[in-house]
Amino acid sequence: MISFYPGPSQVYYDIPKYVKDAHAKGILSMNHRSTEFMDLYKETVTLLKAKLNIPDSYKIFFTSSSTECWEIIAQSIIDKDSLHIFNGAFGEKWFTYTQRLTPAAQPLPFDCESKLPIKKIPDSYSGVLCITQNETSNGTEVNAGMLQSIKRKYSKALIAVDATSSMGGIALNFKSADIWFASVQKCFGLPAGLAVLVCAPKAIQRMKSTNESGHYNSLSILNEMADKWQTSYTPNVLGIYLLMRTLKKRKSIEQTHQKIKSRSEGWQKFFRGSPHITFFIKNQTVTSLTVLTLTAKPELIKVIKHLAITKGILLGDGYGSLKQDTFRIANFPAIKDTEIRKLQQFLRSYL
Numbered sequence: 609m610i611s612f613y614p615g616p617s618q619v620y621y622d623i624p625k626y627v628k629d630a631h632a633k634g635i636l637s638m639n640h641r642s643t644e645f646m647d648l649y650k651e652t653v654t655l656l657k658a659k660l661n662i663p664d665s666y667k668i669f670f671t672s673s674s675t676e677c678w679e680i681i682a683q684s685i686i687d688k689d690s691l692h693i694f695n696g697a698f699g700e701k702w703f704t705y706t707q708r709l710t711p712a713a714q715p716l717p718f719d720c721e722s723k724l725p726i727k728k729i730p731d732s733y734s735g736v737l738c739i740t741q742n743e744t745s746n747g748t749e750v751n752a753g754m755l756q757s758i759k760r761k762y763s764k765a766l767i768a769v770d771a772t773s774s775m776g777g778i779a780l781n782f783k784s785a786d787i788w789f790a791s792v793q794k795c796f797g798l799p800a801g802l803a804v805l806v807c808a809p810k811a812i813q814r815m816k817s818t819n820e821s822g823h824y825n826s827l828s829i830l831n832e833m834a835d836k837w838q839t840s841y842t843p844n845v846l847g848i849y850l851l852m853r854t855l856k857k858r859k860s861i862e863q864t865h866q867k868i869k870s871r872s873e874g875w876q877k878f879f880r881g882s883p884h885i886t887f888f889i890k891n892q893t894v895t896s897l898t899v900l901t902l903t904a905k906p907e908l909i910k911v912i913k914h915l916a917i918t919k920g921i922l923l924g925d926g927y928g929s930l931k932q933d934t935f936r937i938a939n940f941p942a943i944k945d946t947e948i949r950k951l952q953q954f955l956r957s958y959l
């Protein structure tokens with residue numbers, strides 16, 4: 609089965625081989641206090657920084673999911689308030705999860721065809737600005753220029769970015785925000801159960817002033833352990849190993865970005881002029897490069913998804929309120945050109 613689901617998504621073809629290697633090398637029962645583990649942690653962080661262009665001064669932590677990262681930010685970073693600027697289900701979920709832990713959280717919803725409403729953010733805002741860079745539910749993105757503008761204008765604020773369905777797929781400018789996170793079952797092409805949390809020195813400072821250490825995953829504790837290349841609990845060692853192996857083989861993120869971008873343009877061309885299947889988002893300046901959300905009549909979507917399965921192709925369902933009216937196609941690096949051609953061949957008769 610070829611999976612075009614935007615998470616959990618298709619994993620890299622080499623994964624079975626790497627899992628075998630991990631077993632042969634004793635990784636599956638590796639002690640997380642051993643020097644072997646510390647070397648693995650360190651090597652993976654070095655590779656992440658090199659392959660994704662993450663500044664050397666930033667710290668990288670391993671957690672189990674993006675949802676956990678939402679909670680870590682709420683418990684350990686947000687000292688008073690947070691402002692959640694979102695246009696879809698994941699950004700809204702981040703807001704509701706945060707509100708349960710820190711009730712001062714504020715929502716700032718915006719239309720999914722519009723640019724992020726930067727003018728609505730108070731000028732001297734000094735809390736945590738929470739932005740979903742790639743909204744997986746509707747296929748929109750906040751582009752690099754917008755993130756740069758926000759960073760420049762709100763120097764007192766801390767900027768946190770959910771890049772779950774874009775990190776590892778597109779070139780992100782890590783300098784344009786203070787906290788970034790992503791779980792690995794999307795653009796990293798790995799099995800679920802691991803996430804990467806990236807913190808700028810400014811975020812570490814804020815964490816220190818918040819001074820929270822009441823949880824096993826308090827950022828202060830993760831930070832203390834990371835200084836020793838360790839974690840505060842037994843981590844997903846296999847996940848970290850697979851991340852290391854796949855990163856080693858990866859091209860530079862600029863090259864990956866170019867591939868994803870040209871594939872995205874290919875998909876735009878493919879659906880152009882179709883009376884039956886169209887992009888859900890019409891404004892191309894806010895359209896995601898990594899998650900394609902298509903709209904069609906609900907009956908047609910049902911037929912397409914069903915027949916695709918019989919051809920060995922899994923399409924992504926619509927998400928949340930868009931479940932009936934859309935379907936999604938992941939444009940993630942682990943998918944091969946031949947697989948895209950196979951999907952296009954299948955879809956051509958429904959255009």
Ligand SMILES: *Cc1c(COP(=O)(O)O)cnc(C)c1O
Pocket residue numbers: 615672673674675676698740742743744770771772773791803
């Ligand atoms: C998938 C996704 C999440 C949730 O990730 P988990 O690893 O399941 O916690 C959060 N945000 C975005 C944008 C996502 O696409």
